[in-house]
Amino acid sequence: MVSPTGEVLISARWIVPVIPSDTVFENHALVISESVIKDLLPVDTARNQYPNATEIELPQHLLTAGFINSHGHAAMSLLRGYADDRELMDWLGNHIWPVEAKLVNHDFVKDGTTLAIAEMISTGTTCAADTYFFPNAVATAFIENKFRGQVAMPVIQFANAWAESEEQHIQKGLEFRDSIKDSELVSTAFAPHSPYTVTDKAFEQVQLHADELDIPIHLHLHETRDEVENAVAQTGKRPMQRMHDLGLISSTLQTIHMTQLVEKEFDLLASNGVHVAHCPESNMKLASGFCPVDELLRNGINVALGTDSAASNNNLDMLEETRSAALLSKVLTSDATSISAFEALAMATINGARLLGLGEKIGSLEKGKLADVIAVDLSAINFQPIHNPVSQLIYTATGHQVSHTWINGELLYDDYQFTLLDEGRLKAIVGEWHKKIEAIS
Template sequence: MTSTTTQIISPTWIAPVTPDGALLLDHSLVIEGSRIAALLPQAETQARFPDAPNLKLEGHLVTPGFVNVHGHAAMTLLRGIADDREMMDWLTNWIWPIEGELVSEQFVYDGTRLAAMEMIMGGTTCAADTYFFPEAASRALTQMNFRAQVGMPVLQFANAWARNEEDHIHKGLAFRDSIKNSSLVTTAFAPHSSYTVSDSGFNKIQLYSEQLDLAVHLHLHETATEVTDSLRDIGVRPIERMNKLEILSPSLQAVHMTQLRDDEIELLAVNGVQVAHCPESNMKLASGFCPVEKLRARNINVAIGTDGAASNNDLDMIQEVRSASLLSKATTGDATSLDAQTCLEMMTINGARFLGLEDQIGSLEPGKLADITAIDLSHPSFQPIYNPISQLVYTASARDVSNVWIGGKRVMDNRQLPEADTESILAATRQWQKKISAVSNKQP
């Protein structure tokens, strides 16, 4: 007998990710409630579940939902505001002054809704977000039925959300308590960087992280300037400092990781550190290159992040992973580097592992949550199709995603978001555009 919560998806291809390299032709995904119940040949599915709604997606590839392991959702409101500038000029002369005048709970709520809409429409079903007012971000993401790790920011400096490091940590822990029963949102400490948090701040973060089993999400070795400034000011490189402070551990989610020496890669491997690779933001800001293949050779988990739309300028995970592959091929001189299957894993199961959710999402297996993305490969630009996973990585973009499910709920239906108030999101964005433009006109 078919349950009233049973639904079936029947595409041309399914790439479950686990087992490695599997590609199923003419199979169906059976969903019961919020979870995957089975993957079966379509004929068998029809015989066993004749009365269940069956969405037939001819010419589509179905994959696990994409997992974006680093971003600043609210900063989508700053997309394009300060392009073609070097990292520290971009931050100190543009982003930070604009944030100082305008960032508020409403800014974060509105910007996060816009980002969630963009991510869903690009096939992303889960993301790591770090920004001010995490309560507002969590509320926006939950309303969009979006899965996320929402970071608890920590900085030495006063801002609209908190006064100092102690205040950041206190408010962050209160936020953690407020979302502990959420089925969609988890949290982690999110110290901004090695140069904006003191040793004392890192000591407290390390203590609470260990006691409460919380991850630490940290910009680290983002630029050459970060490394040279650290050597000038305290005589050691940032990774060495983090090692002395006992921040290097399996709890550390290290973001960017350019300017790495071989001995530092060994430190990361020995301590079980995971890495978020954000190639497009790094290239656009000329921040440097993450040596992904060297990290993978030491069995370091590397997953993909877009960073914020203020520095990217989009949240398109398909485009991001293509950039990762092409950049790796160009910098290593190895055309086999980061092949299409590896890229699919980096944007799905590796991302789930990065966020501690590997047992729940990241692959299409019975018992896992039904976080699912369907990509339409029927357009002439995809033809002929010899390998749909290659077509996904090297040809597709966010605009080719047609349908998305999060926890079994269809949050995008044929490019439409049935439960999102898209008009109010875009109207709020237009209002913020006017305010941000007025402030940016004061910048050098």
């Protein structure tokens, strides 16, 4: 058993620190002291230098930074597989929104978020950006399970169980933010849902509050061609131009999806330091289009990865998402060199940290950073032989080979077992929600 207060020495066959890039250390050890990474050095030196540390030996494992899921709606895990293989507006309008209208409340969000957290911890995700109704319930689930993340205050013009108007969303969001602002694990952002569901007035207010509080804005933008064409027909402007006119295009803007981009928009994103969260599997499943990741990266734009919700994915496995991102980019560019395994890993880790404004704290295994760490077991036959462990990680592994997960220095998943979360109890709670969802279908 590992004491969270003592020094822990994790010796591993391979350590991939993410920074410096293109680096694999063999037979090294990572030393964690409380919540912080204290050292990374050859294993023999580490044992001499830290004789009192508790050692965890992982002789067939790859140790790297925990994955950062840059976009999701955790509570919607309760709707995983509920209404698949439908067009986006049929899926939303006839299935997802009606269920949400009947069932979404504080408990739905807290229980659904806990389900998502269990999946994320067990597949190597240590931090997630979330946007959904009842952000207080999302934050409670994060904190109870010692999970790190950015919990957004949602803003949308339609009445729902959380708030009735844009003004009320903003007001309740600010109250929530005030209650959580000292949390070590949870940061906040405003999440105006999208250009087609939020008014100019609300965008202006959100920007004002975000500037004052120095917090980011998280926004679905240019998700589909229809979104862009409808906006041009109604306002004469592409949505990104409207956001620019409203003053939203800045280095604290986190844009989600971005499947529709023209030349001058790359310049606008690059010159303002805007971040992009790419959600390849959700985009594919909903036939939304393709984010031009290769071109974004070549323009110096930070691109991170997100799963979106389990209802449009249907899992929260960041290793699968990362492989999809790498493969999709090769197909789109007809270039097999587009997005290497190392670049894909950076997108799933340090780029996500930068998107969240946490690039100095998490996203890589560097001295002084917070200890968000995962181990992946590469001993199974399908990984052999291991010419390149990072290739095996990105192109062979799935989240099911993640054996250990530490967040903030605390071991939350130990040799495929949760240390804090009660999986049996969680399954029983999810079973109750399953019955309620079936009953109204």
